[in-house]
Amino acid sequence: MIEVDLMKYLPTYWHEIEQMKVLQEILGKNLAEAIAFKQDLFNQMFIETATWGLSRWEKIFDLPIEIEKNYSFRRERIKAKIRGSGTTTKQLIINIASAFSNGEVEVIEYPNEYRFVVKFVGVKGVPANMKDLTSSIEEVKPAHLAFTFEYTYNYWNNLKAYTWSALSIHTWDKVKVI
Numbered sequence: 001m002i003e004v005d006l007m008k009y010l011p012t013y014w015h016e017i018e019q020m021k022v023l024q025e026i027l028g029k030n031l032a033e034a035i036a037f038k039q040d041l042f043n044q045m046f047i048e049t050a051t052w053g054l055s056r057w058e059k060i061f062d063l064p065i066e067i068e069k070n071y072s073f074r075r076e077r078i079k080a081k082i083r084g085s086g087t088t089t090k091q092l093i094i095n096i097a098s099a100f101s102n103g104e105v106e107v108i109e110y111p112n113e114y115r116f117v118v119k120f121v122g123v124k125g126v127p128a129n130m131k132d133l134t135s136s137i138e139e140v141k142p143a144h145l146a147f148t149f150e151y152t153y154n155y156w157n158n159l160k161a162y163t164w165s166a167l168s169i170h171t172w173d174k175v176k177v178i
Contacts, residue, residue: 001032001033001036002032002035002036003028003032004028004029004031004032004035005024005028006024006025006027006028006031007020007021007024010024044056047075047078047079047082048075050071050075051071054071054074054075054078055067057078058074058077058078061078061081061082063077063078063081073128073129073132076099076100076129076132077129077132077136079099080095080096080099080100080132080133080136081136083095083096083099088140088141088142090107090109090116092140093107093116093118093137093140093141094106094107096133096136096137096140097118097120097133097137098122100127100129100130100132100133100136101120101122101123101127101133102122102123102127103120103121103122103123103127104120104121104122104123105118105119105120105121105122106118106119106121107119108150114144114145114146115145115146115147115148116145116146116147117147117148117149117150118137118147118148118149118150119149119150119151119152120149120150120151120152121152123152124151124152124153125151125152125153126151130149
């Protein structure tokens, strides 16, 4: 928390009086609390910095309020909802999936088969919060289309730069996404 020294705004003859020092210290603490409250309130106006205000964002976008989930999952869901408004396009699905994966995404369309594949190419492994990503895509995609996910992992050729001892300290799941 910030400290506010109000004594520096008073004439120097007040600096000798103990009651004035105590009074200004108390007022300074109250002012610091008000400034911190104002900053916290301001932070709630933006999805990236909101904490307790995420519930309001979820309500605005008609999302279930899930306070038991961590802030980053809730923010991803809200941003995906914002990106997911309007006509469903390939780019819209890419935007939604990118919001959840924090990486590059490709959408491969198979129009004759009435399906598409969301391929994660910017991050290796399965991104966190797949449940909400699936729900977001289900919400915006046309009802007649099916979709699947495709994940990127390391191949043995990608691991040639590492020694066996360097890789042996990791679990296989970790090696797949190094």
